[in-house]
Amino acid sequence: MTGSGNCWKPAALMRQLQVPFDWIEVDLLKGQSRSPEFLAKNANGKVPLLEVAPGQLLAESNAMLCYLADGTPYLPADRWQRAKVFEWLFFEQYSHEPYIATVRWWVHYLHKQDEWRDKIAEAMKKGYAALDVMEAQLQRTSFIAGNAYTIADIALYAYTHAAPQGGYDLKRYPAIGAWLDRVSAQPRFEPMVR
Amino acid sequence: MTGSGNCWKPAALMRQLQVPFDWIEVDLLKGQSRSPEFLAKNANGKVPLLEVAPGQLLAESNAMLCYLADGTPYLPADRWQRAKVFEWLFFEQYSHEPYIATVRWWVHYLHKQDEWRDKIAEAMKKGYAALDVMEAQLQRTSFIAGNAYTIADIALYAYTHAAPQGGYDLKRYPAIGAWLDRVSAQPRFEPMVR
Numbered sequence: 001m002t003g004s005g006n007c008w009k010p011a012a013l014m015r016q017l018q019v020p021f022d023w024i025e026v027d028l029l030k031g032q033s034r035s036p037e038f039l040a041k042n043a044n045g046k047v048p049l050l051e052v053a054p055g056q057l058l059a060e061s062n063a064m065l066c067y068l069a070d071g072t073p074y075l076p077a078d079r080w081q082r083a084k085v086f087e088w089l090f091f092e093q094y095s096h097e098p099y100i101a102t103v104r105w106w107v108h109y110l111h112k113q114d115e116w117r118d119k120i121a122e123a124m125k126k127g128y129a130a131l132d133v134m135e136a137q138l139q140r141t142s143f144i145a146g147n148a149y150t151i152a153d154i155a156l157y158a159y160t161h162a163a164p165q166g167g168y169d170l171k172r173y174p175a176i177g178a179w180l181d182r183v184s185a186q187p188r189f190e191p192m193v194r
Numbered sequence: 195m196t197g198s199g200n201c202w203k204p205a206a207l208m209r210q211l212q213v214p215f216d217w218i219e220v221d222l223l224k225g226q227s228r229s230p231e232f233l234a235k236n237a238n239g240k241v242p243l244l245e246v247a248p249g250q251l252l253a254e255s256n257a258m259l260c261y262l263a264d265g266t267p268y269l270p271a272d273r274w275q276r277a278k279v280f281e282w283l284f285f286e287q288y289s290h291e292p293y294i295a296t297v298r299w300w301v302h303y304l305h306k307q308d309e310w311r312d313k314i315a316e317a318m319k320k321g322y323a324a325l326d327v328m329e330a331q332l333q334r335t336s337f338i339a340g341n342a343y344t345i346a347d348i349a350l351y352a353y354t355h356a357a358p359q360g361g362y363d364l365k366r367y368p369a370i371g372a373w374l375d376r377v378s379a380q381p382r383f384e385p386m387v388r
Contacts (some may be wrong), residue, residue, distance in 0.1 A: 043331070068272075070277075090257050093287050094288070
């Protein structure tokens with residue numbers, strides 16, 4: 001789905017790796033990820049879904065990043081460095097996306113900013129906590145998992161740079177701001193359509 | 195923390211791999227994961243936290259599983275098989291743990307089953323959806339990511355087998371029931387203290 005950070009992630013990496021792919025649009029707002037045809041491919045009913053060969057399907061955006069980056073500098077060969085990349089990938093799906101992407105969905109797509117005010121305020125506390133953790137890390141290192149650009153940066157760029165669409169104020173975070181610029185300056189980086 | 199599925203995961207794997215380790219108890223109910231000393235080690239304020247050498251720290255239980263299992267049969271060498279393991283590890287942290295572990299926390303530890311009835315019912319819908327996805331998979335394969343036991347089984351065993359403590363009815367899921375038995379029959383498997 002265009003505008004989905006999770007969908008943008010594997011597409012961004014494939015562009016950087018110069019791996020050709022087709023993008024098939026699935027519109028969540030029209031329930032297309034819950035159709036019987038889609039559920040037969042991904043029982044979890046979520047996008048993105050990567051088809052690497054006919055019928056060979058992989059769900060979970062960050063699993064796609066790990067698969068596609070395998071053997072490339074985007075997923076380090078060093079065991080400890082790779083562990084730190086995994087750490088940030090799980091952080092992203094557990095502590096960041098559920099608050100930052102979800103608030104953006106509620107506000108920017110569903111226009112619930114007034115109706116769901118309390119629920120949004122509650123989620124934003126946890127979203128800001130995740131941004132605080134990132135800011136502290138990015139005050140120490142150029143990229144999120146260390147001093148090299150990896151798939152952890154792609155994963156966290158997706159919804160961090162789009163957070164203002166949910167009402168988050170990124171001006172509080174100078175190190176995150178500088179990092180967003182470093183990420184988008186990477187070779188063959190293609191911006192997310194928001 | 196004893197009783198935490200996320201903490202049990204790396205401990206269970208280290209026992210299976212016969213990697214010696216020390217367990218340092220951190221009691222969330224006493225706020226010990228939010229102390230200044232703990233936050234200096236993990237800014238995200240969560241357990242478990244793995245110290246592989248003095249000051250060399252790794253957060254995120256599933257990142258620990260990937261790190262510890264690297265080069266062992268618990269994380270397959272085959273690229274596609276490994277991708278499927280990653281897929282289930284991210285599924286666990288995004289679609290399973292936030293509903294199944296969280297409801298168990300609310301009910302079993304915080305005793306909010308009456309006070310938070312609506313919130314619990316809402317979360318359980320998503321928890322049952324995650325169990326439905328697992329049941330469909332386990333009707334097709336012996337283990338969650340295929341026909342071999344991997345770290346994806348450890349990750350999903352943790353809160354699945356403890357789900358009844360949150361009020362989930364696992365009797366609806368015969369394939370999950372048979373799989374729980376297969377997992378706990380693995381060599382050097384040590385049960386989680388619940």
